[in-house]
Amino acid sequence: MNNKKTIRFQNNCRLILQKDKKFKYIGVEVVFYDKFDYKNITAYNVLSRILLNSSKVYKTMKEMNQKKEELYDVELNTSYKYWYKLATFKVIGNFINPKYVNNKNYEEEIFSFLSSTIFNQNIENHSFDKDLFNIAKDLVANSILLQKDQPDSYAFISLLKMLGTKKQAIAASTIGEKKVLDELNASNLVDYYLHLINLPFDIYVYGDIQFEKIKRLVKKYFNNQTTTRKKYQLQKALNPNNIKNKVIYRDVLQAKVAICYTTGVLYNDKDYYAMRLLNNLFGENQQSKLFQEIREKQGLCYSIFSTFDSVYGTIIVYTGIPIEKVKETISAINQLIDDLKEGKISNKDIEMAKIDIISSLNQVKDNMFKHMNLEIRAACYNQEYDVEKIINLYQKITKNDLIEVAKKIQYKTHVVVTKKGK
Amino acid sequence: MKYKRYPKINEEVYTLTLENKLKVYYIPRTGFQNKIAIIATRFGSLHSNQTVMIDGKSKKIPFGTAHFLEHRMFSIKDKDASELFLNLGASSNAFTSYNTTAYYFKCNDRFYENLDVLFEMISSFDSTSKQIENEKQIIIEELKMYQDEPATKLLNNLFKNGYQYHLINQDIGGTIESVESIDKKMLEACYKKYYDPSNLVLVIAGDLNVDELEKYLNNLKVFDKKIDKPNIKKLSFKNEPLEVINDRTDIYQDISLPLYGILFKLKPVNTKLQQKAYLQMEILLSYYFDASGIYTEDWLKKKIINNSISFYHGMNIDLNYLILYNINDKYDISINHILDVFDKKHFTMTESDFKRIKNKLIGSLIKEYGNVEEMAKEYLHYLISDMDYFKEITILNQITLEDIYETYLEICNASHCIVIERKDAK
Secondary structure (H helix, E strand, O other): OEEEEEEEOOOOOEEEEEOOOOEEEEEEEEEEEEEOOOOHHHHHHHHHHHOOOOOOOOHHHHHHHHHHOOOOOOOOEEEEEOOOOOEEEEEEEEEEEEOOOOOOOOHHHHHHHHHHHHOOOOEEEEEEEEEHHHHHHHHHHHHHHHHHHHHHHHHHHHHHHHHOOOOOOOOOOOOOOOHHHHHOOOOOOHHHHHHOOOEEEEEEEEEOOOHHHHHHHHHHHOOOOOOOOOOOOOOOOOOOOOEEEEEOOOOOOEEEEEEEEEOOOOOOOOOOHHHHHHHHHHHHOOHHHHHHHHHHHHHOOOOOOEEEEEEEEOOOEEEEOHHHHHHHHHHHHHHHHHHHHOOOOOOHHHHHHHHHHHHHHHHHHHHHHHHHHHHHHHHHOOOOOOOHHHHHHHHOHHHHHHHHHHOEEEEEEEEEEEEOOO | OEEEEEHHOEEEEEEOOOOOOEEEEEEEEEOOEEEEEEEEEOOOOHOOEEEEOOOEEEEEEEHHHHHHHHHHHOEEEEEEEEHHHHHOOOOEEEEEOOEEEEEEEEEEOHHHHHHHHHHHHHHHOOOOOHHHHHHHHHHHOOOOHHOHHHOOOOOOOHHHOOOOHHHOOOOOOOHHHHHHHHHHHHHHHHHHHOOOOHHHEEEEEEEHHHHHHHHHOOOOOOOOOOOOOOOOOOOOOOOOOOOOOEEEEEEEEEOOOOEEEEEEEOOOOOOOOOOOOHHHHHHHHHHHOOOOOOOHHHHHHHHOOOOEEEEEEEOOOOEEEEEEEEEEEOOOHHHHHHHHHOOOOOOOOOHHHHHHHHHHHHHHHHHHHHHHHHHHHHHHHHHHHHOOOHHHHHHHHHOOHHHHHHHHHHHOOOEEEEEEEEEEOO
């Protein structure tokens, strides 16, 4: 990426532009910043389905989606993400580079469409259209139900649920709660909507763009008054007291296992990059300890990986294994953690993990939405996303640094989804 | 290298056929960091039951062999190709489909060193019997993982109910029994027959110097030891009847809401016309069942469907099918409504609908072309089926409303089968 520009408008909205000629499409993210509230997960999930399917201008689902088609497949989506006390609600869109379209007003139409989707909803007498609301509510209700039907992700979700209460961001369902959903109606959802559109927001636009043109369009269509920006706590080390392991019985052919470890290492900590590197060699790259030992050597699984969450400092290992091998697999995984603490890390392991992470960082330059997300996260922490600086930090990590962070890893609990009677 | 330009979409492709008959396609992606190389053989799950020579005897290829071979091809003598790629800053992977097995890496730097590894990996089969035995357990866990997914189970059952002889009715990975029956000799024999350079294609995409690439390819020394061109018969499933085997099957599945699928068994289309047929089907189904579809909003309001109906149109050797699926408590009502659409009386598309959906497809294709990895994989997918991915928009512009009506009638006239997965099925 090159040619970056940040513009701050009078209404406190920031416009972040990245010009890159190589892209055939233009990406837009409108990011609202809010305090995390578990009820918003459900409400915004319903609201999203209304926003994406209607507006004051295009009142029905059919009209709205036909307009997206007419505009050469404008894709719109939303995402609600949270970092401890901070939550972001994003409206994400992409459309083709105007040079492929025989329409001089194409970009103008897109920004007008995007703006009306977000800020000009079809509300009459403080109520959304009841039919559309019911469709949205049904879709969310079914999504809540269907979470159980994918045994692998269900193991993951169940593990997260055990790490806190449903009101806490770590354990809150990413789809929503039935109880909150039952309380929603076409009228009280308007309150959530009005709260949302009055939040402070930023707009990211990346692609083969002309700065002045985009600036003019944003000024014209996103001129809402926004409130003052607030600071929210973004991370907190998770260290729950004794949590019992959980076994969930389902009619499955393979046991799905999710194991939680705590590390106490967070995004802002000095050990953050060392922990990310350690997790990469432990369970992220294709030659990881987990992959080599559990899959290649012991032949216990097809899929195995670990993820490091720097908001709470947890490492979660997931795998699918033969039903009768649960105990020995968990024990073998724990042994691998002990090996890390004892320094059983070769220079080759470290080198490969560094190469893998640095290569992924460089590849971000080709993925505008990944790039935006990294920029947005850094901005939330009041930092600049500087890839060269990050690469340099990874290069400096030593074996001793890795052993020191490995010593912080503590087993907490695990969930097994398996077949009854085995 | 031969050069072809597609001015309207600003695309270009360089091609070269090496002395050993390996065909190479290079698609420039100026400005991108990412470079990708995919090498693929025309050997997939549909080649099961073909024969190979083992110890002088003709043996049938067991189900799941192409996929098994994919798992073991990363072995290079005492080295692991994944490790070599990783050391060179590349990530690598592979996939097996009905008619192809493909291996790829993507990287930012050291492209030619990575390409060396890809060629070294593909130019010999080096697994030991012990490694093969160990791999069986891993593959069996992979099969179980997919079988635990309701959607995979639905798809497999639809194919089993729809097709009697066509090998689409077999899982790409095979069965636990067939995987257990595969040994080193079988893998070696399949490798020898299907991994000859004349049966391979290589697709490269990224920001590379064409002259440098051409020089590298012309100096390539791999595959030299192979002399005899293997005798690969063209696959044929012409004995497959046009009628499905079972009209309807209800199966037990531990799920919260019933999942159903309808498979329409369509008349196979000549390879040359497949690309047009794909696009016609895409336009028709978008018109009916996308979020903008003529029935979607009304059916959602009436709870006839849950979410938009998902659809998948598949074509392959002597194969053409359409699958529509959805999740719903009222599955019977839902199925009846879908079937009613295809009663020959519900074709109402206008020229303006047609133009609008074409716009959508043009936009969607241009966006797809902008992603290096996805574009390269799609290009390969089309190539293997003798189609040109970059001609999509040209072909799209040749389609008429009458063509869409023909596609509609084809579905109306097709035999179909239904599979319903639910908790209360016996």
